[in-house]
Amino acid sequence: MKSEVAQTQGWASTLDAVVVYAQGALCTRVARGTVPADGRVRVTGLPRSLDPGSLRARAVGADGVRVTEVRVEVDAEPAATEDSGSLRREVERLRDVLAAAQARRDRQANLIGETAALRPVPPGREPGDPPRATPADAWLRLAAFVDERLRAQQLRLTELEEEVRRAEHDLAVATDRWARASTDTPSDDIATSVVAVVTLDGVDAGAGPVDVELEYGVPGAVWVPAYRLTHRRGEDGGTLVLRASVAQRTGEDWTGVRLALATADLRRRTDLPKLRSLRLGRRQPAPAPSGWREPPAGLADLFSGYDAAGPRPVPVRAAPDPVPPPPPMPPGVGAAPVAPPAPGGPAAPGAAPFQAAPPPPPPAAPQAYGMLQAAFGGAPAAFDAAPRGAAPAVRSRRAAPTPPPPPAVTAPPQPREAELDYAALVLSGADEPGDRRGRLFPGPSYDPKAEESRRRAEAVASLPLPGHAVRPRTSAGSFDHRYDAVARADIPSDGVWHTVTVAEIPVGLRTEYVCVPSVEQTVYATVVLSNATDQALPAGPVEVMSGDDFLTTAALPTLAPGGVRRMGLGPAEGVRVTRRTQLHESTAGLRNNTTVLAHRVHVELANRLGHPVTVEVHEQVPVTSEPDVRIDEQADWTAPGQDGPDRYAPGTRVWRVDLPAGGGTALDGGYDIRVPAAKALAGGNRRS
Known part of the structure; x- marks a missing residue:
């Protein structure tokens, strides 16, 4: 019982380090706990937008302990009331408040219209009646009453209009906060969390806690460099502070992380191609063994008993209105006999109202990818060895005889990446088409909202850049460098720019003045920078400070290691x-x-x-x-x-x-x- 409880409990993880690339980021999480007897643990806290193919895990600081498997799963549970949807509920409340304020204002405006419509109406005059004196006092009293009432109603209308303006302002502020809210907070009533199921091996019984480090890639993170240059007049050196404007919408807040910045492209392939040798002659090396085999004989007989039992009964679904029975089907169509309904009541449970003709056979399914050993009573696992793109053979006893198959291809198959994820393969059941029964196929996506989360995260790449900012891949050229921040940083997942100080870089500096009087009789101040470090400095905006005085913001060109570049500071009036x-x-x-x-x-x-x-x-x-x-x-x-x-x-x-x-x-x-x-x-x- 204790082992089951330990298995169901997950390990909480903490985001420890993030490396932001030109587009995208590589995150590192650390989890610690006691490994259960079966060696399987569930590490929680992963973002929904992660790339499942980039997940890596390793045991840290434990001798002999290694990770044998890691895969991604999604858990769903009701979201806590105090943690999810608070901003959304506030927006809905303020919408109700605004609607009530507008209703009161409109009602007051209608009352003003009714009061302003009050007019004295003289009584009707019969033919032959003498003229009557006009009641001027009554008319004046009515006019005074209307004026006094309108004055009070206008004051009330002014108060209601001010109340509507305050409600509109509060609603606009709450809507903006909701739109800019961190994507780390779930916005649905059902909170889905991504977990990593890690299988550990080599853990001794009674051993202490084990540290597990997870590494995964996420989209929706960008950065551009920025600088602050400080120098004093008369000195040949200065200090260049490398800063970074970072924006991320990965779905998790980066709180107290070790931040690093890289100019490389995270999506660029770095694996080396495999070059195969060619030999001339009859004797050739044996092909490398493959995990793919032909399906065993008698695969269709596995489900003969299931097929002999007939089609599965169609359950009767209750309808709100009575539906007339369908017309009788003509004979010879192949319809099954209809069970008569019970007198005075609905059909018996489990009985279909009518049985339609069998549907046409489905089209040929894609290539199958193996069978479980247990499905064949201990038979070895078998895999279809047809080459990719070839039409699979339909192994059905009812099918018409087919021409003899072409000669077998000796080359091993080349499966796709999804087909090599054995943990994600799903065994097709008896209700699947005949050419899929009992075979392994890639299962559905692990999270239906994963693609939506990735698209929302990648929208951060279209943010407008700050002034003089240049994207790292544009300014880096042919080099790739990594810059580690000197202190931990906090960057929320709100999709706006945040400035982070990375490091101080000593640079050689001298101030010179340049003029081209044949073009313009103006002298311009410039700064000649020399980079004596082994890291290149990508282009970006730089704030120039002379002591404690701010001079200007200029554009720093890309400065290679050992390079010297000139940067303009504007006209020198002196x-x-x-x-x-x-x-x-x-x-x-x-x-x-x-x-x-x-x-x-x-x-x-x-x-x-x-x-x-x-x-x-x-x-x-x-x-x-x-x-x-x-x-x-x-x-x-x-x-x-x-x-x-x-x-x-x-x-x-x-x-x-x-x-x-x-x-x-x-x-x-x-x-x-x-x-x-x-x-x-x-x-x-x-x-x-």
């Missing part, structure tokens, strides 16, 4: 730039056969900040592919390399200037374009 150009056209050569276009550039910089700055001034020199066109540069600028944080267009030239606080400088440069006199620049020679 640094000014001015650019002036001059063009002089002349001729050169013995016969003046060369046109010389001399371009001169003058740039002035002024630093009005309280600290020194480094300004990078970009200019553009023309690039030519004509052999008879020559460009001579007349400046001390340099051509930037392509190994830095930026990629430059051909012909780019750079001045790097260090300006002290409150200082300024002037830069002069230029270039000469030498063109044959018979040619001209596209668009005209006189250009700046």
Whole structure:
């Protein structure tokens, strides 16, 4: 008796760790308890949206104890009144309150209409009667009465309209809370819970508690990276805090879990293909043994006694109204004799009112997948070895002779994934069609609401992203990394974004100012980041802080390990730039056969900040592919390399200037374009 009680009691589990991938999550639950004598335990608390094919279990911290089987089951029980549907009941109550308030308001409005319709009606006047004096006092008293009554009724109507507005507001708030409520709370009167049935082996009698760890995948979880960059002026380093915006609607609240974030795709296959060797010659290796065998002979004879007993009686269902008996069936149709009803009363229990003709034979069923050993009195388990896609043979004695079957295929069958789940196979009974009797087929889905729960969970992938946010698979490129949070986190299953701090990452940092005065005479502040860690930093929004002062929110590009990237911070109002150009056209050569276009550039910089700055001034020199066109540069600028944080267009030239606080400088440069006199620049020679 004690073993049965221990078997029926389930182990409560606690969600311990969650790894959120680009879409979906891998959850780890921990359960602890004493294993019963039969070794089977039921671990409760699993969400309805889990993928049953991803469930894994293992024993932790117990020598010699191993898990031999794990499968998913669903339990249904009445939901507790105080735990389920409280928000739904509150919405229904507020709807009743609003309907009652609207009814009172409408009734008051009708009373106002009736009061306003009061009018003095003079009595009828008979022909020949003299005119009567108008009762002005009565008319005035009636008007005063109507005004006083309308004033009181209007005040009451104002109170009722305010009551309706409050009821509408309360209903809107409750409806929004119900819509945003965590999906971890059941909303039906019947609560269904998913449990994992785990079979353990190697547990000694009288052993202590055993820890079991369950791992399963769930859809409905997404994350995007976010950052906070803190630095101080004049320093070459800073701190980059990696944060994550996580949203999940998996059906269970993540409370106090060890959170990790991964850029990989959870649904991508990672198993390696099996490559079979090919041999030339008559001698070939024996095929690998398969668990599939041909059904034994005499399978149809198992149910001969059941068929000889005749069809099962059709129970009579009580109808609210008397139904006239059907017309007599013509002879020769194959109908069974009808049992006459009892005089003065309904038909006898278990007797059918009439027996219809047998239905046409059902279509051929899919391939059968084996038979239980007990069904054949100790015969070995047999499996159908027909290849996938082949039409199964109908093994019925009443069927017409069929042509001889094709030669047997020596290759083992390739069953589907559902057909390999032996714990989920169901033995077909005697009422099944003839080609399914006594054979194992995949049973129905373990939970009718599982697909609905998964669809509702996957809707979280369509949430609008925060500003400057980029999905991990878009920014990760060819790498996949995992980021472990430094502290446990709480994320409810409400389908909205929640920000979680992951870790602090030291980065190299220097502030530079960049300007392209030929395009825009504005200096922009930038931050050059260098990643010295072994993990890549995916792109995302970053809040830039200078000490305790918030500067701006910018977009951080993907930073590979050891990479250097530049991030813009916006215009720098404290640094000014001015650019002036001059063009002089002349001729050169013995016969003046060369046109010389001399371009001169003058740039002035002024630093009005309280600290020194480094300004990078970009200019553009023309690039030519004509052999008879020559460009001579007349400046001390340099051509930037392509190994830095930026990629430059051909012909780019750079001045790097260090300006002290409150200082300024002037830069002069230029270039000469030498063109044959018979040619001209596209668009005209006189250009700046």
